[in-house]
Amino acid sequence: MFKLLGWVLTLALAAAAVATLDPARLGLSTVTPVAQAIAMRPYLVAGFVVGGAVVLLPILVAALVGRRWPRVTLLSVVMLAVGLGHAWVLYDRGLGDDPLPAARDGAVTVLTLNTLGGGASVEQVTAAAVDVGADVLALAETSESSARAVATVLTERSGTQFQVFVEATGPWDASSTALLISAGVGEYAQAQAPETAHGAVRAEPVSGEGPAFLSVHPRSPHAPGPAMDRWRADLDAATDPCRTESDLIVAGDFNATLDHAPMRDIGVCVDAATEAGVGGVATWPAHMPRLIGAQIDHVLLDGERYVVDAASVLDVGESDHRAVVAQISPAS
Missing domain, CATH: 3.60.10.10 (Endonuclease/exonuclease/phosphatase)
Structure with missing residues (x-):
């Protein structure tokens, strides 16, 4: 029973993490505190990547002695993937920093x-x-x-x-x-x-x-x-x-x-x-x-x-x- 509840909680947390990638699709992007959080994608990148890495580290150590934590492993992988997903959104929108060229005629x-x-x-x-x-x-x-x-x-x-x-x-x-x-x-x-x-x-x-x-x-x-x-x-x-x-x-x-x-x-x-x-x-x-x-x-x-x-x-x-x-x- 406790194992089942653990999986349910893990999947719920993983789903919540994935939902942060596009809360507008769920009708949550204009609701507190989601509206404020999604505006700061760079912080979400850092939070999910660092959080996922911190969770993953003890899993790797445990694996060396033959222990397996599948639920925690799944959650850490999802967190890392979501962090990279947020980073991709910013990259896709453009991080260019070139100076403006001369405006063309008619612009x-x-x-x-x-x-x-x-x-x-x-x-x-x-x-x-x-x-x-x-x-x-x-x-x-x-x-x-x-x-x-x-x-x-x-x-x-x-x-x-x-x-x-x-x-x-x-x-x-x-x-x-x-x-x-x-x-x-x-x-x-x-x-x-x-x-x-x-x-x-x-x-x-x-x-x-x-x-x-x-x-x-x-x-x-x-x-x-x-x-x-x-x-x-x-x-x-x-x-x-x-x-x-x-x-x-x-x-x-x-x-x-x-x-x-x-x-x-x-x-x-x-x-x-x-x-x-x-x-x-x-x-x-x-x-x-x-x-x-x-x-x-x-x-x-x-x-x-x-x-x-x-x-x-x-x-x-x-x-x-x-x-x-x-x-x-x-x-x-």
Whole structure:
């Protein structure tokens, strides 16, 4: 009886470990604490590989004296395999770190960054934008005054006017989201955006030709209860245009990875970083090494109308986020 219970427990633990590879398939990716855990795949890699190795070591020692622990052996092998599975997901999304090439003719360069309310200063943001030749900037936690200051410096340095669109839901920079668009991309007007806790900004081409741009910042899933409820609602709202529209580019701090269900079902959209082979590089927290953390900042684009020429993940100032930059061209 005890032997049977031991096998049942072993198989249950093994199944739970395997389930961490794709909790969205089981409807668990937006539930506490799975939502928080799956966002940090690098930690799952380390946890399962180290845990499996620690469990396996005494098994190998016991085998030398003729003892066999089949249940523990199975569990350790499963843990090691799951750890390698998590590592493969990150590798498959891309861990590239090459600098951006020069943008090709007709490409639009989009930069998204959570500036941490000035953690990345106006000078640091504009320096990064000039360096990569950004045409569009989606800036979370950025006040209107900071956004206009960035636009002013960019206009001076590039010689091209930048249009500024801002939406704030509160008095703090954390509740303000900005969108800057170069006049070289076209003339844009602010349009109705999804309602989210930290604001979202949408701009559409006045001529009716060209993509709509949407800068988003859903609330973080930092605690059970209302915060999680609002995160799920915000994330659905931020990604819904991809499921219901075409010819758009959505960028920002999504506070979610491609492992969370709403980011798995993004309609016509594709993730620029993954398309360009840098989707496994962490964008938060920026003080940790680039391969340790969560990939929660994204540039999503209509994959039927546009292609990603290149993308990069950049450190900018003292923000706790890294910037994602994508060069996007019309599909031929």
